[in-house]
Amino acid sequence: MFDLERFISDCRTALNERSPQSAIKEIVARAVAHPSAVEQALGTPQEAKLVTLHQSPELTILNLIWAPGMSIYPHDHRMWAVIGLYGGREDNIFYRRSAQGLVQAGGKRLETTDTTLLGQSVIHAVTNPLSQFTGAIHVYGGDFFAAPRSEFDPDTFEERPYDAEKAKRLFQETNERPRAQTAP
Numbered sequence: 160m161f162d163l164e165r166f167i168s169d170c171r172t173a174l175n176e177r178s179p180q181s182a183i184k185e186i187v188a189r190a191v192a193h194p195s196a197v198e199q200a201l202g203t204p205q206e207a208k209l210v211t212l213h214q215s216p217e218l219t220i221l222n223l224i225w226a227p228g229m230s231i232y233p234h235d236h237r238m239w240a241v242i243g244l245y246g247g248r249e250d251n252i253f254y255r256r257s258a259q260g261l262v263q264a265g266g267k268r269l270e271t272t273d274t275t276l277l278g279q280s281v282i283h284a285v286t287n288p289l290s291q292f293t294g295a296i297h298v299y300g301g302d303f304f305a306a307p308r309s310e311f312d313p314d315t316f317e318e319r320p321y322d323a324e325k326a327k328r329l330f331q332e333t334n335e336r337p338r339a340q341t342a343p
């Protein structure tokens with residue numbers, strides 16, 4: 160079974176390791192290796208949401224539910240991040256800064272039970288390409304909501320300060336939008 164309090168305390172303890180991000184990647188990998196247990200503890204995904212499971216100056220743990228077809232514009236974190244999936248799929252597109260602005264620099268598809276570690280300079284955009292919900296645990300090596308960072312216009316790549324409230328609204332507005340029709 161997945162015990163959320165235990166998971167949070169394991170992640171907090173791992174902050175004392177020489178490489179906290181590697182230790183936390185293992186903890187997340189162990190958790191999402193049993194996706195149905197995580198889903199049982201966090202709830203079956205039924206709407207897009209961003210839930211803060213833990214927030215402190217040195218660690219943030221989020222539960223993200225991506226609605227079918229949902230995307231978030233490019234952004235950076237400026238801290239390491241561990242992502243683990245317990246349902247669905249996340250398509251990550253990576254970007255790097257260049258003299259001409261932001262340029263695409265590869266991608267990574269994450270499937271259920273996959274875990275990945277993103278370095279602190281990573282800039283990415285995320286899409287759920289499926290017609291079902293995607294459930295993810297994201298762990299960040301700092302205070303995800305307090306640290307200043309950037310987001311980028313998805314069309315022009317214009318850089319601007321990251322707006323955490325806007326990101327939260329994106330999840331809410333996704334739920335208010337009518338669902339795309341499925342095939343008859």
Ligand SMILES: [Fe+2]
Pocket residue numbers: 234235236283
């Ligand atoms: Fe991100």
